[in-house]
């Protein structure tokens with residue numbers, strides 16, 4: 518028997534931004550940090566978080582009903598997930614991404630309709646043209662963006678460390694390394710590897726601080742450069758995570774050709790993204806990420822594993838394969 522159509526899913530989807538914004542504000546206000554030291558009651562939390570008495574109970578109970586807080590006998594506590602991943606002081610913190618979503622993407626997505634009609638980027642400083650120019654003009658925005666990237670790539674980095682046959686290689690370079698989550702994860706998991714992060718010069722100090730905090734300065738270096746103007750550093754393996762989706766097709770091809778050039782015979786290129794499924798009907802996150810690129814960049818778009826394998830083959834890669842990493846993320850590997 519087919520179920521009777523119901524509007525429930527449609528209404529819940531249409532209002533799902535309520536959930537998103539409640540979580541983003543909870544991160545911004547520091548709800549999970551406030552509970553990191555132990556549970557607290559309503560008056561104590563209201564005061565600590567600077568909430569208005571009119572909002573506090575509904576806000577904290579909404580977070581409880583959303584299963585991102587627990588409440589027992591009127592005492593609120595973090596859940597195991599929020600305690601591990603959304604307390605700022607913990608190394609496992611992934612809230613940088615949510616902080617960026619709150620500070621930048623939430624407002625930009627308000628202009629989705631305009632982006633759909635014009636094809637033009639809508640994020641802040643849109644008159645400055647390029648996303649990275651706009652971001653890097655402000656040191657706080659730069660630091661926030663790079664930390665957000667660590668949140669985006671922490672899970673994928675771990676999966677790449679486990680699933681790629683690193684024992685066959687000695688050196689790697691992460692192109693567009695941001696804060697350095699991938700290099701740090703790879704070097705921590707595989708003591709025989711040494712590597713580098715390649716990124717715009719402004720990223721250098723932030724990369725080096727993160728590497729030093731992880732005690733890996735002896736095996737990880739920073740290479741400043743512009744991947745459209747400079748050759749890529751040579752290494753056995755080149756990694757490009759969330760890079761190709763920032764750029765248009767001609768620029769994607771240019772970056773793949775440069776990676777091919779920098780690799781030795783037998784070397785490998787690992788491209789990872791929230792790849793769209795080949796039928797473009799399942800990975801909603803990958804497709805929405807592509808719309809995020811519409812909003813954020815001048816020509817960027819996401820793509821399927823088959824798309825990327827085709828471009829890699831055009832660039833000369835002899836063998837390619839796609840492997841799932843974690844959640845919506847997969848990697849495409851090209852062997853020279």
Ligand SMILES: C[S@@+](CC[C@H](N)C(=O)[O-])C[C@H]1O[C@@H](n2cnc3c(N)ncnc32)[C@H](O)[C@@H]1O
Nearest residue numbers: 666670693694695716717742743744745758759
């Ligand atoms: C979307 S982030 C991805 C960061 C990281 N790979 C990850 O997946 O978390 C793109 C990165 O490319 C870098 N980037 C942008 N334009 C660049 C250029 N022309 N040359 C080198 N790096 C660039 C940015 O600074 C940023 O770190």
